[in-house]
Every structure is written in structure tokens, then in C-alpha cells.
Amino acid sequence: MTVNIKDVARVAGVSVSTVSRALGEGPVSAEVREQVQAAVRATGYKPNLSARRLRSQRTQTIGLIVADIRNPFFTAVGRAVEDAAYRAGMRVILCNTDEDPAREALYLTLMQEERVTGLIFAPTRATLDRLQADALDFPMVLIDRAGPGGQFDTVLLDNREASATLVDHLVSRGYTRIGGLFGATSTTGVERRDGYLAAMAARGLTGEARFVPPSAEAAENAAAAWLRQPDRPQALLVSNGLFLTGVVKAARTLGLRIPHDIAVAGFDNEPWTELVEPGLTVIEQPVETIGREAMALLFQRLRTPDAPTRKVVLSGRCVARGSTAALPRT
Amino acid sequence: MTVNIKDVARVAGVSVSTVSRALGEGPVSAEVREQVQAAVRATGYKPNLSARRLRSQRTQTIGLIVADIRNPFFTAVGRAVEDAAYRAGMRVILCNTDEDPAREALYLTLMQEERVTGLIFAPTRATLDRLQADALDFPMVLIDRAGPGGQFDTVLLDNREASATLVDHLVSRGYTRIGGLFGATSTTGVERRDGYLAAMAARGLTGEARFVPPSAEAAENAAAAWLRQPDRPQALLVSNGLFLTGVVKAARTLGLRIPHDIAVAGFDNEPWTELVEPGLTVIEQPVETIGREAMALLFQRLRTPDAPTRKVVLSGRCVARGSTAALPRT
DNA sequence: AATTTTTGTGGAAACGTTACCACTAAGCAC
DNA sequence: GTGCTTAGTGGTAACGTTTCCACAAAAATT
Numbered sequence: 001m002t003v004n005i006k007d008v009a010r011v012a013g014v015s016v017s018t019v020s021r022a023l024g025e026g027p028v029s030a031e032v033r034e035q036v037q038a039a040v041r042a043t044g045y046k047p048n049l050s051a052r053r054l055r056s057q058r059t060q061t062i063g064l065i066v067a068d069i070r071n072p073f074f075t076a077v078g079r080a081v082e083d084a085a086y087r088a089g090m091r092v093i094l095c096n097t098d099e100d101p102a103r104e105a106l107y108l109t110l111m112q113e114e115r116v117t118g119l120i121f122a123p124t125r126a127t128l129d130r131l132q133a134d135a136l137d138f139p140m141v142l143i144d145r146a147g148p149g150g151q152f153d154t155v156l157l158d159n160r161e162a163s164a165t166l167v168d169h170l171v172s173r174g175y176t177r178i179g180g181l182f183g184a185t186s187t188t189g190v191e192r193r194d195g196y197l198a199a200m201a202a203r204g205l206t207g208e209a210r211f212v213p214p215s216a217e218a219a220e221n222a223a224a225a226w227l228r229q230p231d232r233p234q235a236l237l238v239s240n241g242l243f244l245t246g247v248v249k250a251a252r253t254l255g256l257r258i259p260h261d262i263a264v265a266g267f268d269n270e271p272w273t274e275l276v277e278p279g280l281t282v283i284e285q286p287v288e289t290i291g292r293e294a295m296a297l298l299f300q301r302l303r304t305p306d307a308p309t310r311k312v313v314l315s316g317r318c319v320a321r322g323s324t325a326a327l328p329r330t
Numbered sequence: 331m332t333v334n335i336k337d338v339a340r341v342a343g344v345s346v347s348t349v350s351r352a353l354g355e356g357p358v359s360a361e362v363r364e365q366v367q368a369a370v371r372a373t374g375y376k377p378n379l380s381a382r383r384l385r386s387q388r389t390q391t392i393g394l395i396v397a398d399i400r401n402p403f404f405t406a407v408g409r410a411v412e413d414a415a416y417r418a419g420m421r422v423i424l425c426n427t428d429e430d431p432a433r434e435a436l437y438l439t440l441m442q443e444e445r446v447t448g449l450i451f452a453p454t455r456a457t458l459d460r461l462q463a464d465a466l467d468f469p470m471v472l473i474d475r476a477g478p479g480g481q482f483d484t485v486l487l488d489n490r491e492a493s494a495t496l497v498d499h500l501v502s503r504g505y506t507r508i509g510g511l512f513g514a515t516s517t518t519g520v521e522r523r524d525g526y527l528a529a530m531a532a533r534g535l536t537g538e539a540r541f542v543p544p545s546a547e548a549a550e551n552a553a554a555a556w557l558r559q560p561d562r563p564q565a566l567l568v569s570n571g572l573f574l575t576g577v578v579k580a581a582r583t584l585g586l587r588i589p590h591d592i593a594v595a596g597f598d599n600e601p602w603t604e605l606v607e608p609g610l611t612v613i614e615q616p617v618e619t620i621g622r623e624a625m626a627l628l629f630q631r632l633r634t635p636d637a638p639t640r641k642v643v644l645s646g647r648c649v650a651r652g653s654t655a656a657l658p659r660t
Numbered sequence: 661a662a663t664t665t666t667t668g669t670g671g672a673a674a675c676g677t678t679a680c681c682a683c684t685a686a687g688c689a690c
Numbered sequence: 691g692t693g694c695t696t697a698g699t700g701g702t703a704a705c706g707t708t709t710c711c712a713c714a715a716a717a718a719t720t
Contacts, residue, residue, distance in 0.1 A: 002467060004706055015670045020708060027667050046442045050389065051706035053380040054675050070409055075400050082399075082426060091440075094424050096412060110421075112376045137332060216601065245601040252605070271546065271575040272602030275582070334676055345700045350678060357697050381676035384705050 003043045012039035063111040063119040065095045080291025099185040101126040118298040124185045139301040141294045145187045153297040155312040162283045162316040163195030166265045174327030179233035184211035219246030241268030264323040278322025333373045342369035393441040393449040395425045410621025429515040431456040448628040454515045469631040475517040483627040485642040492613045492646040493525030496595045504657030509563035514541035549576030571598030594653040608652025
């Protein structure tokens, strides 16, 4: 049926082992290498990666498990990971969990069955607790979410700092009654909440944090309910880019003007955050760097399996826009 | 090292073939199946997918080659494809070409080496011409872009109709000097251009179409140059969601109000198109359906390889918003 | 010149599965 | 009871590679 290395060997007039060496590395005379390459062209031979992986015990595959590729943060990180992987001659298997622990478990065993070289994972809090390093046969790098203790290599944003930056920014613009909307399923949400509460407390303010399920709709509903209250906050700190669409939509629906009736500050510097009037103040995450750094950590771990685990904490960049314009003195 | 089927067989006290049958399908006594499952649990056995694929000659893998997963259209389609695939017990290999024919060729041979069961592909015009069905060892479904003649199964938007709908909409709102901005590398851009020109001609209007490379920056630059002209159009028809961000940004930079100074209508109903004032009029593509339908076509092709090829043409939905508000009578 | 090392090659044994074949024992029809 | 099917099982040959080993010839070292 399909042409294999044996056919190439026959056409080239050499042994299969020579063909294998000629295609990979290994001592082969220039002359023979020519012949083999000619035979490959003549026969249209394409190596069978399953066979290669089985025999060599190297899959050259890395797994990437994220909540939802439609979340622009993960899209960008995913793209960076893929680029780095393909540049290193590796493939990527991408899985979406929708923050569902059951699916996380499912995909985790899939990764085992694929015998991936390594895994990049953004787990929910629920599975984070269940993860034991020794249960996996490959190194794992956590992104966006941190585990307890230095159990795994990790790369994430300095979430506490980022939240504090936003709080500082809002306070400096005159806002004091600031609410916070955070994702319920990730440690990211918790960290951002903590940073927010700490920064508020440091300024003698009391914050109110609310947690919502990880979807734009949930955020919209929560924001709508909150903003309908007579004692609604003056400003809302919003934990991610998905939520931001929901919050802005809720404000629009209720006829509230940004920032006049409600100021908004959030995370993820998506292109549209600049375009929606009056521009949304956001923390820009170094998404490319996160993806690349995760791959770098993975490769280093593969090279030196017993090195101490590393946690790369990256700082966000605050992009101030009209959604947090200074509150007029009353 | 890692536990294999032989180990399980030994622990369960049966032969390897029995273990294989017990895990897959095949006649196995209930009693033995129990024992095998117990042995699997005891040993922590995880089947090796490379071996399974090599032996069974079924990879259960489908390839997905798109321009850029960061383009929200492809993100959504990709997500739908993945869901359908994983539901069918299949894996997905995702590749980004950035509309680069060289990378398309690279990934096409990768798909061959992976021995994928099938491929879903959004090719550039350049490779579309080069594609010969007989050169591939697996069925391929084209999405978003159509090849010449019914050579491949295809699922895409009715681009001509969609463009015409937008033109009609703009004309009915009083616009006559309407320009069009289209993607240069895809048939999609060409089809939308054709539909636009035809609809303009049908109304006795002359259109002007410009092609740009597939990036938001390119669209922004092109739009800025265009809108700086004294005889700039009253309205712009914009070929995709990526371009839309660029066009809106260009308008903002030049201080042009939408729709007062420049009306905008485009493609892809992203969440933010509703949020950017005064709301962008867009054609909403049935992205989920496109992904699902592509998978469906693929599975049907696998079942009946010799059936005539099918082309599924889906209609877009026009979502009218403020960016095309009626032109005041002068 | 004798030796050791290097280079290039072929044969064959893996890698971990599944699928084919052969076989036994049991069930069923006559 | 004889034949015939069927369920359940084990042995073993693939699947298409890479890698180990052996070996010859050439090159380098002594």
C-alpha cells in the first residue's frame, strides 16, 4: 500500500539501516546519502511518525491543556507555545477543559497515553490539589495558575502586584468605592482578589470581591445585578478579558456611562479594549513571553530533570485609558 | 520501565491477546474482563497510542490547518472541530500557517507523516491551485475557502450573498460611495469582492475594491491612507473581523466619527463589535456550524470514499448596528 | 609494519500493540 | 451420538521504524 523504508532501501540499493541513517544522523557516505534522497523522491516516501515514535521512544510531542482556546489570553499563549514547539521540531496536542475537572482528568490520562515529552497546563484549583508530580511520567509546566509550594515549574503573572497597580491607579483618580469581579475556578482569580483586597486595605478602604463562573455571560449577569444596586460601586476591577466584555455590556444595558457612572479597569489588553469608548484601562499580560517561557522551562527540565523547580513571575503593564478617567471633585 | 500490556497479562494471569481483547472489543468472558481491569488498575497501565496506531493502522487523528488561531473566526471554528473530534474519540493536530504557502506545504507533509485520518484545511489561493486530490492519502475538507470545481468537500459562507447583503443594507441607508477592503491571500477575499462589485453594479454604482495582506496592521494602514483622501468613501465594507479592528482604529486616529464621517460594515460578529460605539454592522458567520459540518463531511467521506464531493454553503446573518445608521438627507 | 581507531555498511532485534489463526469446550440441531 | 456453530482463549506474526551489534575497509597512530 503505502511506501515504507524498505521500499526506499530496495530502490536505493542499500539496507534499511543505511536509509534510516541517511535520513537521520549517523555516518553515511555522501554518495549513498544522494542515492537515498533520490530514492525518497522517486518513491514519494514519507516516514511513519507512529513507528518512529514507538521505536525511538521519543514522541517529540508536547501537550497543552487550557481552559478554553476562545479566551484570548489562552489563544495568544497557545500560539506562542505552538510556534516555539514547531521551531524545536515538536508537535502540540491542544485540549480545552472548560475548567471542568473531569475533563482535566480525562486529558491528563490522554497525555500519558500519548507519551508526551512534556506538558503545559493551566489547571483549575480543584485538580491543582490532586496533582502529584510522581503520578506523571513527564515534566509539567504550569501556566497562569500556581500550585502550592514549589512543586512544579511555573510561569505566571504577578497577579497580586497587577491588582494592586489597578487599585492604586483607581484610587489616584479619586475612586474609593471599588468592587472586584474574579474568576471562581482558578488560583489566578484568588490571587487577583487577594492583591485587590490587600491594596484596598493598605489604603484604608474596604473592598468587596465577588466570584463568578468563568464565562462572559456569568460576568455580565453578576455585573448587571451588582450595578443595579442603589449603592453600587464607583468602579469595578475585572479579573479577565472575557469578563470585561460582559461588564461593559451590562453597563450599556443599564444605560450607565463609563467612566461617569461606573469606572472599569481589568486584565488583558485585547485590541478591542482600545476601541470601545472611552478605552478600557487594563493590565497587559506578556502573553508571548508566557508561552515562550513555559516552553523554555520545559526544555530545561528535560535537560536537567533534578534541578530545583523554578517559578517565573512576570509583571504586567498598566495601560491607562478613559474608562478610569479622574473622578471630578465634588 | 513503563508498564505494558505484557505486564498486565502476567498480573491478570491471561495472555496478551486476551488483555487486548478485554480492553477493546471482542469476545471475552465477564470474569476475565474483571481480572484484566483489576490488573490494569493494579499496575497503572496506560496503553501506548503510538504502538496502537502503528499496529492498527488507524491513527484516530485529524489535522486542522488554519491561517492563524488568533483570528477569532478560526478560533471558534477550531474549537467546534476539536469538540466534535474528541467526542468521536479522535485527536486534533492544529497548525498555523500565517497564510504562508511554504508553511502550508510543510504542514501538509507533516499531516502525511502523521498518517492523519482526515484533514480540515483553510488554504491560501496559492496552494489551492497546487493541491491535487490524488497526492494525499487521506480525505480533506476545505473550510472558508473554495477550490475550483468540485474537487474537494467544502464548507463555507455564501460570501457573494453576504457582501451583497451588506451593500444592499448600506444603499438602503443612503450610502452610495462605498469602498471595500478585502484579504489578498484567500479566495474568501476574492468572493466577497466579487459579491460587493456585483451588488454595486446592480445598483448602478461603481465600487472600488482594495486588497490588503491578512493582518490588522495592514488593514489599519490601508484604511488610514484611504480615509485621508479628500474624496474618501462614505462607507467602508470590511472583509473580516481582524481588519475591522484596524479600520476602526484608523478612523479614530484620523478623528473620523462612525457613522457620521465614515460608515463601517464588516464580517464576523465578535462580542466587541457590539460594544464599540455605535456598534458595528456585521455579517455573523455560523462558526460552530462550519466546524461541525466540516467534521460531518469528513466522516461521511471516510464512510463513502467514492461519493460525489459536496459543497455546503451557509448563509450569514446580517446584524445591523449603529455604524451604518441612515445617512441624513441633504 | 603493526596496531588501533574511525567510517561506513548490513543483519536482526527490539518498541507495544492488534489481528490472524488454531484450538478447545460447550451449546445446539438433527 | 454425530456433526456444526460459537464463545473464549493463547501463540505468533505483523505494523515501520531505530538501534545495537558485527564486521570490513580505510585511516590514523604507534
